[in-house]
Amino acid sequence: MASDGGLARFLEAAGFERVEGEVEPExxxxxxxxxxxxxxxxxxRGAPLDxxxxxxxxRERVLQALGASxxxxxxxxxxxAMSSPEPLRFTGAPTLREAPRGLLDAPAVRFYEGEGGPYLTASVFIACWRGVCNxxxxxxxxxGERVGVVxxxxxxxxxxxxxxxxxxxxxxVTVVLGVHPAVLLAAASSPRLGVFELGxxxxxxxxxxxxxxPVHGNPVPAGAGVVVEGWLTRxxxxxxxxxxxxGTLDKVREQPALRVEAAYYNPDGVSHVILPAGREHLMLMGFPREAQVWEAVxxxxxxxxAVRLTPASGGWLHAVIAIEKNHDGDAKNAILAAFAGHPSLKHVVVVSPDIDVDDPGDVEWAIATRFQADRDLVVVREARGSTLDPSAPEGFTTKLGLDATKPLGGGVEYEKATRIPGRGLVRVR
Structure with a gap:
């Protein structure tokens, strides 16, 4: 059965807590x-829609959204899905109501001091031009109500x-908010040009x-909470x-202005607000890149x-990857493959399967006991990285890869002793 692609339906299935009263937009x-x-x-406060x-x-919510275990x-x-998109199923439009305050009703939110203004952060832009949709x-x-910068x-x-x-x-362009997380993950992925992310x-x-x-005839997920029609202007x-x-302030840039023709909300839907630098932001942005790293490695x-884009790096700049290897050179190949799979990566640590990639202490232990800089370090200078890194002017960076895997044939000296809870015994894993 086809999904309406709305956030409301996912929330009904996933469960949620309702917050009483109104929340201040600032x-x-x-x-x-x-x-x-x-x-x-x-x-x-002031918005017409939850x-x-x-x-x-x-992470478990992402797996739930994708129907994976x-x-x-x-x-x-x-x-x-990126290589084999499926056709869209067109249906009748829901009853939409005009949002009286335009973009402000989406709702627009000011998150942190020092930001340039209130923002929409879960906005999916749908555009079709000369037969290509994105x-x-x-x-x-x-x-303002009908003006934004994108x-x-x-x-x-x-x-x-x-x-x-x-x-x-x-x-x-048609801008939608309040879509199923699978739609957001698809929109955050990077299929080749010509593959429509809604597919x-x-x-x-x-x-x-x-x-x-209503205005441009662009395809809109049937359950979307907010629909804005406009133009990305010259x-x-x-x-x-x-x-x-x-978690750092991105710099000011000249960017295209959005001019709004009409703004609507679906009374049967909900909108969506993503906290910048919050865990939801990192998961939605990073999970599709984890998939690309996983495939490349x-x-x-x-x-x-396992592949983890670490939270402390914004779910973007650092990766920890646990692998099995047939040769002690495999970890270096894994490092280079990871950089190719996600070009924004700055640092990669490759570990053995006995290391918990979600435990920074365990990863540090692997570096401390299984890594030597003169033989296990990969350095790539003057590579294209990410403009999210304030230390990388114009996105050029030096990339580091650390092979912190256990050497093949390594003995008990590479194993970690752990206490068995409640028994006071120590075992070597």
């Missing part, structure tokens, strides 16, 4: 979501936008119901500062046990 949402925990549903937050702030199954499902996640700095990195939406600008046109979401969900948007304006995944080693 810093109130941050205080509510910063504590983590499970999914919340709340009403931002919003969800912390929806997939835990393990990371490996989820990675495989996402990668398969869906991707972009933050919007809200300047951070567009040089990927597929940027290409469609530049093609439109090259023809002297603004790019028609990826359709493959993930076993079918995706969509309808044509005009630019300063965007930022904004606290991004690393799986090509060069016998088995990948």
């Amino acid at each position: 810093y109130g949402v941050t205080m509510l979501l910063a504590g983590g925990g499970g999914p919340l549903v709340f009403r931002v 919003a969800g937050g912390n929806v997939v702030s835990a 393990s990371d490996a199954e989820a990675y495989e499902k996402l990668l398969r 869906a991707s996640v972009h933050r919007v700095m809200v300047k 951070r567009v990195v040089p990927r597929h939406l940027w290409r469609l936008y530049r093609e439109a600008v090259g023809e002297g046109r603004d790019l028609p 990826v979401a359709s493959a993930l969900l076993g079918g995706l119901e969509v309808y044509e948007s 005009e630019t304006a300063p965007e930022g500062p904004f606290v991004d995944a690393t 799986s090509r060069v080693v016998p088995r990948v046990h």
